[in-house]
Amino acid sequence: MSVRERVLDLLFPPKCPFCQKILAEPRAPVCPECRPGLPWLEGAAAERQVDFADGCFSPLAYRGSVPGAVHRYKFSRVRALGRPFAALMAPCLSGRLPEGGGLITWAPLSKKRLRERGFDQAELLAREVGRLLDIPALPLLEKKRHTAPQSELEESSARRANAQGAYALLSGAGLTGKRVVLVDDVVTSGATLSACAALLRQAGAEGVYCLTLAQARSH
Numbered sequence: 227m228s229v230r231e232r233v234l235d236l237l238f239p240p241k242c243p244f245c246q247k248i249l250a251e252p253r254a255p256v257c258p259e260c261r262p263g264l265p266w267l268e269g270a271a272a273e274r275q276v277d278f279a280d281g282c283f284s285p286l287a288y289r290g291s292v293p294g295a296v297h298r299y300k301f302s303r304v305r306a307l308g309r310p311f312a313a314l315m316a317p318c319l320s321g322r323l324p325e326g327g328g329l330i331t332w333a334p335l336s337k338k339r340l341r342e343r344g345f346d347q348a349e350l351l352a353r354e355v356g357r358l359l360d361i362p363a364l365p366l367l368e369k370k371r372h373t374a375p376q377s378e379l380e381e382s383s384a385r386r387a388n389a390q391g392a393y394a395l396l397s398g399a400g401l402t403g404k405r406v407v408l409v410d411d412v413v414t415s416g417a418t419l420s421a422c423a424a425l426l427r428q429a430g431a432e433g434v435y436c437l438t439l440a441q442a443r444s445h
């Protein structure tokens with residue numbers, strides 16, 4: 227741990243993302259009281275099928291104390307939660323990601339939403355996961371169209387229509403033979419991730435592996 231990190235830990239003691247108590251072990255992503263009660267997903271349950279992707283992996287189900295923690299991260303702009311969330315996500319790829327040729331990217335916010343929110347929560351997760359796994363994190367996609375929040379759309383067909391055509395590849399995103407990890411905070415229908423995965427495939431990606439903090443039940 228660097229001196230800077232140590233000083234920051236003293237000034238702003240890291241808190242458990244789920245109960246917001248100060249962590250006795252500041253590098254732990256979650257406190258020992260919350261850990262056993264979290265809705266962990268194991269084995270096949272941690273994987274969801276997403277069109278155009280080679281699987282979508284998530285360490286947690288979107289229930290219990292998870293929605294509140296994600297909400298604090300996204301809407302209360304508690305950026306510090308990016309680090310513990312990434313520490314929960316990164317191990318999820320272990321044994322599932324082929325070696326080598328890897329890049330990590332994210333499903334980006336629109337410019338309008340980015341201005342409102344001040345940061346892109348999926349980008350921060352991707353950069354932290356990339357740091358932990360030693361995979362370069364790069365912006366590859368843009369959100370061209372401001373869409374209705376997916377969470378307000380009940381039907382999966384409405385979610386698909388909403389996500390389709392909303393994203394585009396950034397120019398110069400040549401991905402021939404690359405394996406791309408695609409990060410978002412929560413997967414619900416998978417419509418956003420599959421729209422992004424299709425574009426990454428078009429750019430030549432050999433594999434696309436989605437990674438999210440949590441998996442919500444699809445409507």
Ligand SMILES: [Zn+2]
Nearest residue numbers: 242245257260
């Ligand atoms: Zn806790």
